[in-house]
Amino acid sequence: xxxxxxxxxxxxxxxxxxxxxxxxxxxxxxxxxxxxxxxxxxxxxxxxxxxxxxxxxxxxxxxxxxxxxxxxxxxxxxxxxxxxxxxxxxxxxxxxxxxxxxxxxxxxxxxxxxxxxxxxxxxxxxxxxxxxxxxxxxxxxxxxxxxxxxxxxxxxxxxxxxxxxxxxxxxxxxxxxxxxxxxxxxxxxxxxxxxxxxxxxxxxxxxxxxxxxxxxxxxxxxxxxxxxxxxxxxxxxxxxxxxxxxxxxxxxxxxxxxxxxxxxxxxxxxxxxxxxxxxxxxxxxxxxxxxxxxxxxxxxxxxxxxxxxxxxxxxxxxxxxxxxxxxxxxxxxxxxxxxxxxxxxxxxxxxxxxxxxxxxxxxxxxxxxxxxxxxxxxxxxxxxxxxxxxxxxx
Amino acid sequence: xxxxxxxxxxxxxxxxxxxxxxxxxxxxxxxxxxxxxxxxxxxxxxxxxxxxxxxxxxxxxxxxxxxxxxxxxxxxxxxxxxxxxxxxxxxxxxxxxxxxxxxxxxxxxxxxxxxxxxxxxxxxxxxxxxxxxxxxxxxxxxxxxxxxxxxxxxxxxxxxxxxxxxxxxxxxxxxxxxxxxxxxxxxxxxxxxxxxxxxxxxxxxxxxxxxxxxxxxxxxxxxxxxxxxxxxxxxxxxxxxxxxxxxxxxxxxxxxxxxxxxxxxxxxxxxxxxxxxxxxxxxxxxxxxxxxxxxxxxxxxxxxxxxxxxxxxxxxxxxxxxxxxxxxxxxxxxxxxxxxxxxxxxxxxxxxxxxxxxxxxxxxxxxxxxxxxxxxxxx
Numbered sequence: 001x002x003x004x005x006x007x008x009x010x011x012x013x014x015x016x017x018x019x020x021x022x023x024x025x026x027x028x029x030x031x032x033x034x035x036x037x038x039x040x041x042x043x044x045x046x047x048x049x050x051x052x053x054x055x056x057x058x059x060x061x062x063x064x065x066x067x068x069x070x071x072x073x074x075x076x077x078x079x080x081x082x083x084x085x086x087x088x089x090x091x092x093x094x095x096x097x098x099x100x101x102x103x104x105x106x107x108x109x110x111x112x113x114x115x116x117x118x119x120x121x122x123x124x125x126x127x128x129x130x131x132x133x134x135x136x137x138x139x140x141x142x143x144x145x146x147x148x149x150x151x152x153x154x155x156x157x158x159x160x161x162x163x164x165x166x167x168x169x170x171x172x173x174x175x176x177x178x179x180x181x182x183x184x185x186x187x188x189x190x191x192x193x194x195x196x197x198x199x200x201x202x203x204x205x206x207x208x209x210x211x212x213x214x215x216x217x218x219x220x221x222x223x224x225x226x227x228x229x230x231x232x233x234x235x236x237x238x239x240x241x242x243x244x245x246x247x248x249x250x251x252x253x254x255x256x257x258x259x260x261x262x263x264x265x266x267x268x269x270x271x272x273x274x275x276x277x278x279x280x281x282x283x284x285x286x287x288x289x290x291x292x293x294x295x296x297x298x299x300x301x302x303x304x305x306x307x308x309x310x311x312x313x314x315x316x317x318x319x320x321x322x323x324x325x326x327x328x329x330x331x332x333x334x335x336x337x338x339x340x341x342x343x344x345x346x347x348x349x350x351x352x353x354x355x356x357x358x359x360x361x362x363x364x365x366x367x368x369x370x371x372x373x374x375x376x377x378x379x380x381x382x383x384x385x386x387x388x389x390x391x392x393x394x
Numbered sequence: 395x396x397x398x399x400x401x402x403x404x405x406x407x408x409x410x411x412x413x414x415x416x417x418x419x420x421x422x423x424x425x426x427x428x429x430x431x432x433x434x435x436x437x438x439x440x441x442x443x444x445x446x447x448x449x450x451x452x453x454x455x456x457x458x459x460x461x462x463x464x465x466x467x468x469x470x471x472x473x474x475x476x477x478x479x480x481x482x483x484x485x486x487x488x489x490x491x492x493x494x495x496x497x498x499x500x501x502x503x504x505x506x507x508x509x510x511x512x513x514x515x516x517x518x519x520x521x522x523x524x525x526x527x528x529x530x531x532x533x534x535x536x537x538x539x540x541x542x543x544x545x546x547x548x549x550x551x552x553x554x555x556x557x558x559x560x561x562x563x564x565x566x567x568x569x570x571x572x573x574x575x576x577x578x579x580x581x582x583x584x585x586x587x588x589x590x591x592x593x594x595x596x597x598x599x600x601x602x603x604x605x606x607x608x609x610x611x612x613x614x615x616x617x618x619x620x621x622x623x624x625x626x627x628x629x630x631x632x633x634x635x636x637x638x639x640x641x642x643x644x645x646x647x648x649x650x651x652x653x654x655x656x657x658x659x660x661x662x663x664x665x666x667x668x669x670x671x672x673x674x675x676x677x678x679x680x681x682x683x684x685x686x687x688x689x690x691x692x693x694x695x696x697x698x699x700x701x702x703x704x705x706x707x708x709x710x711x712x713x714x715x716x717x718x719x720x721x722x723x724x725x726x727x728x729x730x731x732x733x734x735x736x737x738x739x740x741x742x743x744x745x746x747x748x749x750x751x752x753x754x755x756x757x758x759x760x761x762x763x764x765x766x767x768x769x770x771x772x773x
Contacts, residue, residue, distance in 0.1 A: 266768060281773045298708070298709070299691035312396070381676040384682060384683065391659065392659060
C-alpha cells in the first residue's frame with residue numbers, strides 16, 4: 001500500500017473517531033460557522049470539541065508548516081483530507097479570513113517575526129481578522145484608495161474610511177491597504193499594514209443590507225497610531241501583496257459555487273412542487289433548470305479539483321482564480337434563483353418560524369453580493385481577457 | 395488521481411497531435427469533401443494510425459493491442475477534434491474494440507481484436523433508429539430462426555457504416571420498446587444477404603450510413619454477450635462513445651476558440667483591433683472559462699470510466715452535456731466574431747460548426763443527458 005493510501009486510511013479512521021455526529025450534518029444557520037477570535041463563543045459542545053481536536057492536529061490549516069501551527073501536510077495529503085472530510089460531510093472546524101486570505105499572504109511576504117506572531121494565533125482561532133480594502137470611492141478601481149498613513153517617527157498615523165469590511169464589528173485585527181506615498185502613481189504608493197481593531201481611533205458601523213443582515217461595516221480611522229514594523233512586504237509595494245491576497249480571496253469566494261446545501265437541489269424542489277407518477281419533478285421547466293444547474297455544478301467541482309492539481313503540477317495560470325471566482329459566484333446566484341422558484345410562495349416569508357426567519361429569501365439576497373465582492377464579475381472577465389487571453393487594450 | 399494528464403498521456407497527445415496536424419489538417423477534410431471521395435477518409439492515414447498503435451489503443455495486449463484506457467482514447471479524440479480529421483478511430487478503435495473487449499467470447503475476441511489492432515478490420519456500431527438517440531427504444535425485430543436469428547429493421551447514423559467489414563447491431567429479442575431487458579447485440583457481416591447499406595452524405599462531410607436489415611440470418615455464435623441482456627453491455631459501450639465524442643468536442647471547441655481569439659487580435663474596425671472592444675472581450679473570456687470547465691468535466695468522466703466503470707454514468711452525462719453546449723457556443727461565437735468571413739465556405743470555421751452539430755446528436759445531445767442526469771438523481 002502506498003504512503004498516500006495509508007494516509008487516507010488513517011485519516012478516515014481518525015475522522016470517524018473524532019468528528020462528532022452533529023458536525024457531519026449540513027449547516028443550517030449562521031451560528032453553525034465558528035469564526036474564532038477574542039470574543040468567540042461556541043454555539044454547541046460538539047462544535048467546541050470538533051474545533052479543539054482539529055486545532056490540536058494542526059488541521060484548521062492542514063497545509064501550513066507545523067512551526068506556525070499548521071498540519072504540515074503535503075498537497076496530495078491535503079487533498080486526501082479534504083476528500084475524506086467531504087465524504088463524511090464533516091464541517092470546517094474554523095472559518096477565518098486569517099486562514100483564507102491573510103495567512104497565504106504572510107507566508108509569502110511576511111517577515112519571520114510577523115509569521116511567528118500572527119500565524120499560530122490564526123491557526124488556533126485566537127484572533128479574528130477583517131480586511132480593509134474597499135473605500136467609498138475605491139470599489140472596482142481599488143488602487144485609487146485614499147486612506148492615508150503618515151510617518152511619525154517609528155509609527156504611522158492612519159486616517160480615512162473603509163467600506164464593505166466583512167464582520168469588522170467582530171474582528172480583533174485588520175489587514176489594511178493604506179496610501180503611504182500620495183505623490184506616487186496610484187499602484188505605487190500603497191502599503192499593506194496590520195493593526196489591532198482595539199486601537200484608539202478605530203470605529204465601525206454595520207451596514208444594513210437587502211437581506212436584513214449586516215455582514216459588512218463602514219470602518220473609520222481617526223489618527224490611529226500603528227508601528228511601522230506592522231507593514232507586510234515593502235513600504236509602497238503593498239499592491240503586490242494585495243493582488244496576491246485577492247487571488248486567494250477569489251478562490252475562497254468561488255468556493256461558494258461548490259458548496260452543497262446538504263440536500264440535492266432536485267429533492268428540495270420536489271418537496272415543494274411534487275413529482276409525477278414516474279418520479280419526475282411535476283414542473284417540466286423547473287426540472288430542466290435544475291438539471292442544467294446540476295450539470296454545471298458538477299463540472300465546476302471538476303474544474304476546482306483540476307485547478308488545485310494544476311497548481312501542484314506548476315501548470316496553473318495565476319489569473320485563473322478570476323475565472324473561478326466569476327463562474328462560482330454566478331453559479332451560486334443561479335442556485336438560489338432556482339431555490340426561490342422551487343419554493344414559490346413559501347419562499348417569500350420573511351419572519352415566520354415556519355420559514356426559519358426567512359432563511360431562504362435572505363440567503364438568496366445575500367448571494368447577489370457574490371458577483372460584486374472581491375472583484376465584480378465584469379472585473380473578473382476583464383482580467384481573464386487581459387491576462388490569460390492577452391487581448392489588446394484591456 | 396490528479397485531474398491532469400500524466401506524463402505518458404501528454405506524450406501520447408504530442409505524438410497524436412504531431413501526426414494529425416501534419417497529415418490531416420482541416421484542408422484534408424475539405425479535399426475529401428470536394429472530391430466526393432468514396433471512402434471519405436484516408437486508408438493510408440489509418441495505416442499510419444495503426445503503426446503508431448492508435449487503432450489498438452483499447453485492445454488488450456494479449457490480443458495485439460496496447461491495452462490503454464479511456465483517458466488515452468480521449469486524448470486521441472481531442473486531437474482529432476482539432477483538425478476534424480475523418481477517421482475510423484471512433485467507430486472501430488473505440489466503439490467496436492471496447493464492445494468486443496467487454497462483451498465478446500474468447501473466440502470473438504480472437505477473431506476480430508487482433509485485426510482491429512493492426513488496422514486491417516473496420517467496424518461500425520448500429521444503434522439509432524429514430525431521429526433522436528434513444529437506445530432503449532431499439533425496435534429492430536429479432537426472431538429465432540433455426541439455430542440462430544433473423545433480423546428485420548433499419549438503423550440510421552451508423553458511423554462509418556459504408557466501409558465497415560463488421561457491424562455490431564442492437565436488436566430487440568424480447569421486452570417492449572423502452573425497456574432495457576430484451577436488448578441483444580449481434581455481430582453481422584455487412585455482406586450478408588438482406589443487408590442494404592446506403593452511404594449518407596452528412597452536413598459535416600464525415601462518414602455515416604443508413605442500413606436496412608431484411609430477414610438477415612445471424613448464427614447463434616454471433617451474439618455479442620448474452621441474449622436479452624445486451625442492455626448493460628450496450629450502455630457501457632455508449633458511455634465510452636460519449637466520453638470519446640465529448641473529448642472530440644473539447645478539442646474542436648479549443649481550436650475554434652484559438653482561431654477566434656487570434657482573429658480578435660488582428661482584425662481592425664473603427665481604427666481599433668476588435669479585441670479591444672469590451673463587448674467581445676467579455677464574451678471571449680466567458681467562452682474560455684466554459685471550455686476550461688468542460689475540459690475538467692470530460693477528463694473527470696474519462697478517469698471515472700477507467701477507475702469505476704459501473705458508476706461512471708453521471709460523470710459521463712455531465713461531460714457529454716457540457717461538451718455539447720460548450721461546443722455549440724464556441725462555434726456560434728466563432729462564426730459571429732469572424733463576421734462575414736465566418737459565413738464563407740472558403741474559411742474553415744464553418745466545418746467546425748457542422749461537426750459540432752453532428753457530435754451533439756451522437757450518443758445523446760445535451761438535453762438527453764440533462765434528462766438522464768435528472769433521472770439518475772431521482773427527480
